[in-house]
Amino acid sequence: xxxxxxxxxxxxxxxxxxxxxxxxxxxxxxxxxxxxxxxxxxxxxxxxxxxxxxxxxxxxxxxxxxxxxxxxxxxxxxxxxxxxxxxxxxxxxxxxxxxxxxxxxxxx
Amino acid sequence: xxxxxxxxxxxxxxxxxxxxxxxxxxxxxxxxxxxxxxxxxxxxxxxxxxxxxxxxxxxxxxxxxxxxxxxxxxxxxxxxxxxxxxxxxxxxxxxxxxxxxxxxxxxxxxxxxxxx
Numbered sequence: 001x002x003x004x005x006x007x008x009x010x011x012x013x014x015x016x017x018x019x020x021x022x023x024x025x026x027x028x029x030x031x032x033x034x035x036x037x038x039x040x041x042x043x044x045x046x047x048x049x050x051x052x053x054x055x056x057x058x059x060x061x062x063x064x065x066x067x068x069x070x071x072x073x074x075x076x077x078x079x080x081x082x083x084x085x086x087x088x089x090x091x092x093x094x095x096x097x098x099x100x101x102x103x104x105x106x107x108x
Numbered sequence: 109x110x111x112x113x114x115x116x117x118x119x120x121x122x123x124x125x126x127x128x129x130x131x132x133x134x135x136x137x138x139x140x141x142x143x144x145x146x147x148x149x150x151x152x153x154x155x156x157x158x159x160x161x162x163x164x165x166x167x168x169x170x171x172x173x174x175x176x177x178x179x180x181x182x183x184x185x186x187x188x189x190x191x192x193x194x195x196x197x198x199x200x201x202x203x204x205x206x207x208x209x210x211x212x213x214x215x216x217x218x219x220x221x222x223x224x
């Protein structure tokens with residue numbers, strides 16, 4: 001079992017839909033990161049959080065430390081949101097452990 | 109704009125050869141991390157450097173080595189290339205005010221290595 005599990009692995013939705021991507025982890029963490037990767041490889045850090053909730057534009061990230069679970073929500077989804085979304089956890093001071101990613105496709 | 113650059117963009121090597129990949133971090137970023145991302149997989153942590161010293165290593169053999177330089181550039185060297193080394197190699201820098209992964213990381217565009 002991977003230390004960081006994401007679901008779903010693939011998600012296709014229509015423009016305007018509310019999107020939720022889930023991340024569960026099985027190890028103690030100091031922080032959780034949500035990243036976005038576009039075709040071609042470039043990765044952008046969306047959020048880093050260790051408790052509660054953060055919001056940036058149409059993106060919202062939440063974390064429940066007790067349940068070891070985080071969600072990334074996208075409101076009013078748009079085709080430009082199509083990308084791979086990756087959850088990663090900071091494990092102590094030494095490394096990031098990544099989930100396998102969720103491939104999101106938003107159709108117009 | 110992250111300001112992290114990597115070179116080359118693409119590289120083709122043959123099995124047994126050696127390769128050096130380069131990363132230029134944002135000015136002032138003391139920490140650089142290297143990751144390997146196989147096709148369809150999430151990135152895997154290779155190692156991290158903080159102020160020119162190795163600050164942690166993932167499950168990669170010693171033929172994966174690195175260097176960090178005072179000018180915020182760094183290198184990933186891979187010796188005796190194997191077919192399974194074919195992947196996207198990403199570097200990421202962070203301000204690194206401490207030896208901690210709680211800093212936001214800024215990723216470069218990656219180098220795609222193909223080993224034939």
